[in-house]
Amino acid sequence: MKKYILIALITTFVSCKKETEENYGQPKQDNTAIVISGQELFEGKGTCNACHLPDQKVIGPSIAEIAKIYKEKKGSIISFLKEESEPIVDPSQYEVMKTNFAITKLMSNEELKALEDYIYTFSK
Structure with missing residues (x-):
């Protein structure tokens, strides 16, 4: 029984985290957000690569x-x-592109900026 109480006390002590003075009164940062690249958006969430290739016209x-x-x-x-x-x-391809606005309108400004930056990497 003493072992269980000792383990519980150690676990409680270790799991308690003291706030440092520099963080006191400031909101905690959420580090769970993942920075996604424009290329990942282009090829993934945005599904842009279904119609656009780097150096040749496909659908778009x-x-x-x-x-x-x-x-x-x-x-x-x-x-x-x-x-x-x-x-x-x-x-002339605007009507085809309209269906994808449902995806791009849901993107954050940061995601859209990353997508734009990625596209500009192809300018000469």
């Missing part, structure tokens, strides 16, 4: 073409993905 324009045109025209890929601006690369 290539990533390189998108990056080039948005850079030249100083457009906002993020605004387009939020469906807040008109298409500037290939307006």
Whole structure:
């Protein structure tokens, strides 16, 4: 019986964590968030690679073409993905792209920025 009480006391003592003065009164940071790359979004959650390849047109324009045109025209890929601006690369494919806005509109601003940054890596 004494062993069980001793184990319980040790477990309680070890599991208690003292707040340091530097953290006192500050909200705790949530380190469970995972930073995701634009490429991971492009190929995963965004399913963009189903229609866009790096250097050739498939269903939609290539990533390189998108990056080039948005850079030249100083457009906002993020605004387009939020469906807040008109298409500037290939307006004829806009109806096809509309189905994907359901995905991109649910992305956070950080995710959209990562996606935009990834696309711009293909500009020359």
